[in-house]
Amino acid sequence: MTTSALSETLVLPSPHAHGGSSVSRAMTRVQLALLPATLFGFWMFGWPGINIFVITIGSCLAAELLCQRLMQVRSSLGDGSAILTGWLLALSLPPWAPWWIGVLGGLIAIILGKQVFGGIGQNLFNPAMVARVALLVSFPVVMTQWVVPQPINTPSAPGFVDSLRITLSSPAVPDAIASASLLGHTKTEASRGIDLLHSLAAANAPAPSWAGLRAGSLGESASLLLLGGGLFLLLTGVITWHIPVAVLAGIALPALIGHAANPAHYLSAGVHLLSGASILGAFFIATDYVTSPNTTLGQLIFGFFVGLLTWIIRTWGGYPEGMAFAVLLMNAMTPVIDRFVKPRILGRTRAGKPLDIPEEKEA
Amino acid sequence: MGILEKIFGKHWGVHPDDHKRPAADLPIKRLPVPPRVYVPLSQHVGALARPIVMVGQDVLKGQCIAEAQGNISSPVHASTSGRVVAIGEIPAPHPSGLPVQAITIASDMEDRWIECEPVADPFSLTPQEIAKRVAAAGIVGLGGATFPSAVKLALGLRSKIRTLIVNGSECEPYLSCDDRLMRDRAEGIIKGVRVILHATGAREAKVGIEDNKPEAIEAMRVAAASFKEITICPVPARYPMGSDRQLIVELTGKEVPSDARAADVGVIVHNVGTAYAVHEAIYHGRPLVSRVMTLNGGAVAQPGNYEVPIGTLVDDLFAFCGGLKGTADRFIMGGPMMGSVLPHLQVPVVKGTAGILALTAAEVAEREPDPCIRCGSCIRACPMGLLPLEMSAHIRADDLPGADDLGLRDCIACGCCAYVCPSHIPLVQYFYHAKGELSARQRAQLRQESSKKLVAARAERLERESREKAEAAARRKAERDAAKKAAAAAAAAEAATAPPSTATAIDGEPA
Numbered sequence: 031m032t033t034s035a036l037s038e039t040l041v042l043p044s045p046h047a048h049g050g051s052s053v054s055r056a057m058t059r060v061q062l063a064l065l066p067a068t069l070f071g072f073w074m075f076g077w078p079g080i081n082i083f084v085i086t087i088g089s090c091l092a093a094e095l096l097c098q099r100l101m102q103v104r105s106s107l108g109d110g111s112a113i114l115t116g117w118l119l120a121l122s123l124p125p126w127a128p129w130w131i132g133v134l135g136g137l138i139a140i141i142l143g144k145q146v147f148g149g150i151g152q153n154l155f156n157p158a159m160v161a162r163v164a165l166l167v168s169f170p171v172v173m174t175q176w177v178v179p180q181p182i183n184t185p186s187a188p189g190f191v192d193s194l195r196i197t198l199s200s201p202a203v204p205d206a207i208a209s210a211s212l213l214g215h216t217k218t219e220a221s222r223g224i225d226l227l228h229s230l231a232a233a234n235a236p237a238p239s240w241a242g243l244r245a246g247s248l249g250e251s252a253s254l255l256l257l258g259g260g261l262f263l264l265l266t267g268v269i270t271w272h273i274p275v276a277v278l279a280g281i282a283l284p285a286l287i288g289h290a291a292n293p294a295h296y297l298s299a300g301v302h303l304l305s306g307a308s309i310l311g312a313f314f315i316a317t318d319y320v321t322s323p324n325t326t327l328g329q330l331i332f333g334f335f336v337g338l339l340t341w342i343i344r345t346w347g348g349y350p351e352g353m354a355f356a357v358l359l360m361n362a363m364t365p366v367i368d369r370f371v372k373p374r375i376l377g378r379t380r381a382g383k384p385l386d387i388p389e390e391k392e393a
Numbered sequence: 394m395g396i397l398e399k400i401f402g403k404h405w406g407v408h409p410d411d412h413k414r415p416a417a418d419l420p421i422k423r424l425p426v427p428p429r430v431y432v433p434l435s436q437h438v439g440a441l442a443r444p445i446v447m448v449g450q451d452v453l454k455g456q457c458i459a460e461a462q463g464n465i466s467s468p469v470h471a472s473t474s475g476r477v478v479a480i481g482e483i484p485a486p487h488p489s490g491l492p493v494q495a496i497t498i499a500s501d502m503e504d505r506w507i508e509c510e511p512v513a514d515p516f517s518l519t520p521q522e523i524a525k526r527v528a529a530a531g532i533v534g535l536g537g538a539t540f541p542s543a544v545k546l547a548l549g550l551r552s553k554i555r556t557l558i559v560n561g562s563e564c565e566p567y568l569s570c571d572d573r574l575m576r577d578r579a580e581g582i583i584k585g586v587r588v589i590l591h592a593t594g595a596r597e598a599k600v601g602i603e604d605n606k607p608e609a610i611e612a613m614r615v616a617a618a619s620f621k622e623i624t625i626c627p628v629p630a631r632y633p634m635g636s637d638r639q640l641i642v643e644l645t646g647k648e649v650p651s652d653a654r655a656a657d658v659g660v661i662v663h664n665v666g667t668a669y670a671v672h673e674a675i676y677h678g679r680p681l682v683s684r685v686m687t688l689n690g691g692a693v694a695q696p697g698n699y700e701v702p703i704g705t706l707v708d709d710l711f712a713f714c715g716g717l718k719g720t721a722d723r724f725i726m727g728g729p730m731m732g733s734v735l736p737h738l739q740v741p742v743v744k745g746t747a748g749i750l751a752l753t754a755a756e757v758a759e760r761e762p763d764p765c766i767r768c769g770s771c772i773r774a775c776p777m778g779l780l781p782l783e784m785s786a787h788i789r790a791d792d793l794p795g796a797d798d799l800g801l802r803d804c805i806a807c808g809c810c811a812y813v814c815p816s817h818i819p820l821v822q823y824f825y826h827a828k829g830e831l832s833a834r835q836r837a838q839l840r841q842e843s844s845k846k847l848v849a850a851r852a853e854r855l856e857r858e859s860r861e862k863a864e865a866a867a868r869r870k871a872e873r874d875a876a877k878k879a880a881a882a883a884a885a886a887e888a889a890t891a892p893p894s895t896a897t898a899i900d901g902e903p904a
Contacts, residue, residue, distance in 0.1 A: 042488070043822035045808030046750075047409055047566065047729040048758040051815040053766055109763065151764040270773075319768040324782065373778045375800045376638060377651035382800070385650035387657045 053150075057110030059268045063259030064117060064249070064314065070242065071249040075125035076182040077193030079248045082132045083120040085197070089136025090116030097145035111150050115139050118158040118314060121249025122307060122354070123165075124175050129197050131172060135161040155361045156321045159354045166354070174350075176245040178209045209245035212236040213305050213350040216297065225294040240304065253309045260313030269317045272329040273336075277312035278303060280337020288345070302341065307353040311340070315353070321361040328364075328371040336360045404773040406631040406639075407809045409566045409730070411605060416689045416696035417569030421577055423700045424713055426473045426504050430704030431483050431741040432458065433495040437533040438540045439465030444496055450477045453507040455680050458496050461528065467541045468531045471498055472682040472702035474505040486707070486726050486743060490736030498704070509678035515588050520550055523592040523675065530674035531681045531744075535666030536560055536571075536635065537727060539745040542667055548656050549593030555659040557595040558644055559586055559668055561602040561609065562628055562635040565728025567689045568748045571665050573698040574685050575602065575609035579616035582665050585672030586623060593661055598623045599644045600665070605630040632730060633807040637662045639776050651803055666747075687748035688714050691756045692721035701742055707749055708738040721751035722759075729756075730808040763816035771810035771820060777803050781810035781820050788827045793834070796827050804828070 072080050094112040098105050106112075119135050142164075143157030144150070166173045180187040188196060210218065215236055219229035229235060236244050242252030250256075263269045281302050288296030302308060307315070316322060316336045323332045336356045343352025374380050434442045442459035452458060452471040461468045475498045482492035512518060512526075528543030559582075563571040575582060586598050600617070602610050604627040617623040628634055628643050638649050640662065647658045655662055663671075666684065673679045682703055689696045694715035701710060707724070711717065725732040726746055735749075742749070771781035779800045787795035804824050811820045 042723055042734045043811075043819050043825065044732060044806070045730040045812050045821065046723065046725055046732065046734075046752055046757050047812060048760075048817065049407060049409065049813050050758065051770065051813060052760075052817070053763055053815045056766075056768065056815055106763070111766075149764065151766045319766050324767055324769040324772055324780065368783075372780065372799075373772065375651065375778045375803050376642070376776070377649055377653075377803070378800070382798075384652040385648060387650055387653050388647075 053109045053111065056268050057114050059266050060114055060263065060314065061110065061117060063262045063268075064121070064256075066259060067242075067249050067252040067255040067310075068117070068121065070252040070255055071121065071125065073182050074179040074243065074251075075177065075248060076180055076187040077190050078188060078196045079125040081129070081193055081197040082123055082125065082127050083117075083248065085129050085132035086120040086123065086136050087113055087116035089133045090119070090140050093137050093140035094145070097141060098149075101145075101149075103149070106150060109150065112140060115144070115157045118310075119161050121310065122158065122162045122247050124173060124177075125248045126175060126177050126196055127172060128199075131165060131169065135165050138164050151320055153320055154365075155358055156315060156318050159315060159357045159361075162354045163358060166349070174214065176209050176211055176214070178245055179243050210236065211246045211306065211350065212244065212301065213297075213344060217350040226297060227294045246305075247307070250307045250310045253304050256309040256313060260309070263313065263317075269313070270326070270329070272326050273317045273322060273333040274312040276330045276333025277316050277337040277340075278308070280334040280339075281308055281341050282337075284338060284341045296345065302344070306344070306351040308340070311336070311353040311357065316357055316360075321357075321364060323364050323367040323371065325368070325371050325373050327373075328367040331367055331371065332360050332364065335363070405776040405778075405809075406633060407774050407812050408630070409632055409812065411630070412567045412689065413569045413572065413605070416567075416687055416698060417572050417606075419697045421573050421685055421698045421700055424702065424705065424710065426500050426502055427702065427705045427709040428500055429478075429706075430472050430475075430498050430500065430702055431495045431706065432469050432472060432498065432704040433483070433485070433493050433741060433743055434459050434469060435493060436469060436539060436703070436743040436745065437467040438538070439463065439467065439544075441494060442466060442469050444480050446477050446480075446496065448477055448480055451475070451501075452477060452498060453505050455507040455509065455682055457529075457531075457680070458498075461541075465541060465544055467533050467543075468529065468680075469496075469703075470531055470680040470682050472704050473498065473500045474503055475500040484736065484740050486735060486740040486746070488734045488736060490740070495704075495741070506679075511678045512675050515675045516591055518675075520546070520592045520594065523588060524550075526674055527592075527671055529680070530670070532667060532670045532674060533681075533744050534664055535670060535684060535744065535747070536664035537731075537745050537747055539743075542663065542671070545661060545663070546589070546592045548654070549595070549661050552656040553659055554593045554595040554656060554661050555597070556645055556661075557586070557590055557593060557598040558640060558660055558662045559598055559600040559665055560635055560637075560640055560662055561600055561606075561613070561665040562640060563606070564603060564630070564632045564635040565730055565732075565747070566632070567750055568687045568728050569689075570685045570687045570698050570747055572606045572609050573687075574669055575606070575665055576612045578669055579609075579612040581672045581676075582613070582668045583616040583620065583623065584676060585668035585670070586617075587620065588671050588675050589663055589668060590622065595661065596622065600625045601628045601634070601640050601644050602626070603628055603630040603634055632809065633776055633805070636776065636805055636807060638805075681744060684742075684744060684746070686742060686746050688750075689748060690721070690725075690750035691753040692717050692719050692751035694718045701746075703744060704741045706738070707735065707740055707742060710742065710749060711738065711751075717751055719753060722754040722757050723752055725750040725752060730812065731806060760817045762818045765816055765818060768815060770813040770815065774809040774813045776807060776809060777805060779804060781824075784827075785818065785820050785823045788823045793827050793831050797831060801827055801831070 090112045094107055116136055119139055139157040139161035143160035144153045147153040216226060216229050240254045244251050260274060264271060282299040285299040285302045289298045316333055323329050339356035339359055340352045343355055378384055440463035443462045444459045446458045454471055454474045456471045457468050458471050459469045478499045479497040483495045484490045485493040524543045524546040532542040533539040561571050561575055590598055600613055610627050613625045617625055626644055637655060641647055641649055641655060641660050649655050649658055670681050683700050685698055685700050687698050724735040726735055765782055775781055784796045784799045784801055806821055808821050
């Protein structure tokens with residue numbers, strides 16, 4: 031047998047079968063799971079929302095293509111990860127955000143959030159959240175300009191041409207449709223010394239709703255649809271229950287305790303879960319493979335602290351919403367968690383020592 | 394699988410498409426005698442068998458042609474009658490195709506058996522006598538491990554064995570030889586199990602069979618009905634259920650410590666094929682000269698189970714079984730999860746060959762690997778509780794001790810991690826590479842240490858020798874000086890008193 035034939039056969043390692051999963055299949059399933067809530071966002075906020083969605087994803091794809099050209103590596107546009115990053119970022123943006131928010135966000139997400147680390151699988155922080163936080167810190171006014179939902183089929187909704195004007199020239203949002211999210215409203219009122227009992231009872235207070243017909247980011251509000259998407263991901267095995275359950279528990283438990291102790295100061299668990307990015311974050315953002323711990327126990331710890339930090343930032347922080355900050359903070363903790371939390375190997379103790387040989391009982 | 398189990402259930406292992414039927418539903422066919430058999434001298438774990446026949450010698454089927462040497466070894470027997478035409482190297486049934494020592498027998502097509510010594514009542518034999526006969530029959534673990542069975546029986550006598558686990562789980566996809574054996578020869582298996590029980594002193598036998606083989610479970614239940622010490626235990630079909638440690642946990646709840654053997658927790662595991670071979674050896678006096686194996690895969694014309702003489706060329710096997718249809722991407726010896734690629738078809742089947750597969754490219758589904766996305770599928774799939782993605786990252790960075798600390802040595806190479814990997818990373822290859830490299834480094838280190846010891850010993854010896862030489866020289870010098878001094882003193886004394894000197898001279902005379 032010649033050496034060349036030898037090396038040829040040696041590069042065929044077992045197993046000689048494959049379960050059929052692939053990166054692009056997982057990404058496609060996540061996108062499928064996001065689709066209902068996204069379509070609902072399109073319907074609720076109309077054409078401007080669609081514009082910013084398309085622009086953000088386009089920017090992500092362009093950034094990915096550019097980086098891989100420059101680095102001269104195999105293009106991975108087909109795996110769907112850049113689309114997903116852009117998608118998640120777009121869902122977390124104000125629906126009437128101007129075009130440059132989408133472009134800048136896409137560039138930050140892909141270049142600073144992902145490619146400088148070495149591309150897919152190498153990044154420390156969730157790219158979409160890096161971009162969202164960078165935008166929020168840099169452009170706080172634009173990034174918190176919420177509008178009252180104007181379903182696309184209602185006469186007051188902006189038409190396609192109007193939407194281009196909104197997206198491209200970003201005029202000031204008319205007062206009539208400017209709105210605050212529930213978290214933003216209570217935070218502003220609290221800073222004026224009005225407690226929750228009064229601020230929530232006020233006529234202009236937004237109400238929490240499962241359906242999601244509320245002011246907020248493009249795709250964060252339809253809690254029920256997002257929950258459905260999350261269950262789809264659980265059932266198809268794309269994610270496991272550990273992170274979502276831990277995140278929701280991390281938000282709900284302190285909220286329950288706080289609200290029971292002082293309802294004038296602390297929002298109820300229900301409001302917390304239905305507001306902001308709770309559901310989107312728990313099922314779609316904190317569960318990002320690359321930036322979360324890889325053991326189940328590690329995921330529970332990670333998720334709980336994402337939830338807890340979200341609640342802490344919402345309650346005492348300067349920003350009304352804290353999910354993105356919480357996720358980034360815990361992303362930074364992920365290597366530490368992975369270092370200290372390891373699964374138990376069969377036949378060994380948690381510390382890695384072999385189990386003791388059991389004594390023979392009759393002996 | 395219910396929704397709740399799907400979300401919250403236990404996750405180790407994988408559920409590959411089993412591809413066992415239709416091959417599993419056809420009765421076992423006997424392969425006719427091939428024109429030549431090539432019987433390798435090493436078909437087992439342990440030392441090579443030593444040939445005891447010569448080229449040109451006529452042998453009968455079942456005649457021992459090479460005997461065991463050393464504590465862990467196994468003899469091999471002629472798998473048909475004929476003449477020994479060569480003793481030498483042939484290509485190994487291994488991806489390398491490197492040569493192995495083998496005895497080639499040209500068949501006389503008569504397939505005449507040697508005189509066999511059946512035992513009517515095996516329970517009159519002592520356990521030692523049974524182990525001796527099992528050893529003489531050349532029986533090795535037929536599940537694929539090929540560890541000499543008699544050694545395992547003897548081990549059972551030394552440690553207290555409570556439970557014999559009979560492994561009929563056959564979790565590898567495509568393979569159905571154990572399934573078929575249980576359906577067609579359940580009685581023989583049960584007889585073999587009872588002999589092993591007697592030989593090990595175990596009180597109970599549990600036969601683990603995956604629940605995707607209802608016919609085999611039924612057949613074994615019928616055969617074992619009158620023996621209450623034997624229980625047939627259906628286990629969930631999940632790969633790698635047939636791995637010793639996993640099956641022991643499933644059937645007894647006991648976990649074998651990582652540095653111990655199953656016998657240390659009072660358990661011993663034998664494959665159903667091995668039990669059947671024990672039955673043949675004890676009740677009929679026949680050594681292991683053939684085995685049932687599965688021929689399967691998308692490129693095989695007539696999939697099925699065949700009883701094949703040991704040493705038959707894979708090529709002859711295909712020729713008899715209708716050859717190929719379509720293009721085979723690769724030929725595998727064993728199952729698709731752990732089997733190895735055959736370099737070509739001119740290699741013999743051996744005792745550990747549970748199947749030969751001809752897989753199409755679509756079945757193999759090989760692809761260029763993508764970067765790891767840390768999805769953690771491999772961690773959930775790993776039946777040993779390892780972190781395949783972390784280990785492979787360490788190995789890629791050539792940090793083998795780091796991979797070792799993560800439990801590389803506990804890896805059983807089952808392939809679950811690579812099977813589920815969405816990025817198609819060849820994780821098992823990483824682990825094989827690292828294990829080989831680590832043991833090579835360890836050997837090199839041992840060598841280095843021992844040569845260091847030798848060098849140190851030599852230096853010490855040289856130093857000692859030169860020291861001793863110097864001491865001896867010093868002593869001699871001192872003696873010389875002393876003698877000189879004494880002589881001088883004597884001379885002085887002589888000068889002083891002459892007569893005593895004469896007396897001294899006379900005293901000095903030997904008596």
